[in-house]
Amino acid sequence: MKLGFIGTGNMASAIMGGIIKNQIIPANDIIGADVMEAGRERVKDQFKIQVTADNHEVINSSDIIILSVKPQFYAEVIAEIKDDVREDQIIITIAPGKTLAWLKEQFGKNVKIVRTMPNTPALVGAGMTAACPNEYMTKEEIAYVLTLLESFGRVEIIPERLMDTVVSVSGSSPAYVFMFIEAMADAAVSGGMPRAQAYQFAAQAVLGSAKMVLETGKHPGELKDMVCSPAGTTIEAVRVLEEKGFRSSVIEAMKTCEEISKSM
Ligand SMILES: NC(=O)C1=CN([C@@H]2O[C@H](COP(=O)(O)OP(=O)(O)OC[C@H]3O[C@@H](n4cnc5c(N)ncnc54)[C@H](O)[C@@H]3O)[C@@H](O)[C@H]2O)C=CC1
Numbered sequence: 001m002k003l004g005f006i007g008t009g010n011m012a013s014a015i016m017g018g019i020i021k022n023q024i025i026p027a028n029d030i031i032g033a034d035v036m037e038a039g040r041e042r043v044k045d046q047f048k049i050q051v052t053a054d055n056h057e058v059i060n061s062s063d064i065i066i067l068s069v070k071p072q073f074y075a076e077v078i079a080e081i082k083d084d085v086r087e088d089q090i091i092i093t094i095a096p097g098k099t100l101a102w103l104k105e106q107f108g109k110n111v112k113i114v115r116t117m118p119n120t121p122a123l124v125g126a127g128m129t130a131a132c133p134n135e136y137m138t139k140e141e142i143a144y145v146l147t148l149l150e151s152f153g154r155v156e157i158i159p160e161r162l163m164d165t166v167v168s169v170s171g172s173s174p175a176y177v178f179m180f181i182e183a184m185a186d187a188a189v190s191g192g193m194p195r196a197q198a199y200q201f202a203a204q205a206v207l208g209s210a211k212m213v214l215e216t217g218k219h220p221g222e223l224k225d226m227v228c229s230p231a232g233t234t235i236e237a238v239r240v241l242e243e244k245g246f247r248s249s250v251i252e253a254m255k256t257c258e259e260i261s262k263s264m
């Protein structure tokens with residue numbers, strides 16, 4: 001199976017890193033194109049894949065192609081490659097807002113497409129990816145693409161109407177979590193902890209808490225209550241977080257993210 005990327009930036013790197021690390025497709029069967037030589041050289045050096053400046057070469061040498069450019073470049077890239085795309089090839093898209101209907105119109109012919117929304121924890125095999133195959137994908141092809149996506153984390157097939165919500169809850173959310181970890185580390189540094197150690201403690205606490213949600217099946221509120229000892233330290237921190245609008249700020253930020261995704 002030959003895999004191609006058009007665009008070799010942050011998300012493409014995370015995906016190819018996960019696929020190679022988990023030995024789903026070897027590096028020498030992966031090719032990436034990027035308009036920026038620095039982008040090509042970076043993934044060539046980091047992942048030992050083939051690189052090219054020619055998007056047509058990616059299409060003509062791949063069975064599956066991941067369009068990993070920014071949404072605003074999707075139309076021009078599709079216009080460039082659509083005549084090369086064969087009926088047996090699979091296009092995986094990762095851009096917010098670019099619906100299957102819009103993609104079909106851009107390609108102007110029957111193309112096998114799986115619309116997805118991954119996230120950068122794919123790089124460490126802990127991604128969360130939503131997938132939405134179009135009507136031209138066979139069951140066997142869908143199963144293979146899911147195997148590919150599962151190589152770098154969890155995958156869920158979802159109705160396309162939820163894709164913008166996915167952008168806000170998992171596509172973009174690693175950025176919110178990184179900000180949370182940074183803020184916790186700042187507070188730990190203010191308490192006298194060395195910064196590198198503070199990042200380790202904060203990140204591991206977030207990782208462990210997330211694993212508790214995923215593996216215990218308990219409601220996050222119940223897990224929070226398990227930490228809040230009566231008249232203890234935690235409930236005071238929770239009180240201040242509520243006073244500062246922690247939950248509503250997260251909700252408002254995510255609703256904004258979802259709306260921007262819809263507009264792309
Ligand atoms: N970064 C993230 O956490 C996530 C990104 N995405 C989506 O992935 C896509 C890529 O995003 P990033 O990797 O963050 O952006 P990026 O800017 O890191 O990478 C995009 C790459 O595409 C290249 N490019 C631009 N026009 C091109 C063209 N015509 N032909 C070939 N290459 C071209 C750019 O030089 C750049 O290296 C976007 O649609 C984004 O919305 C989706 C989920 C998460």
Ligand SMILES: O=C(O)[C@@H]1CCC=N1
Nearest residue numbers: 096119167171172173
């Ligand atoms: O910020 C963005 O537009 C992309 C989509 C989800 C995460 N990053």
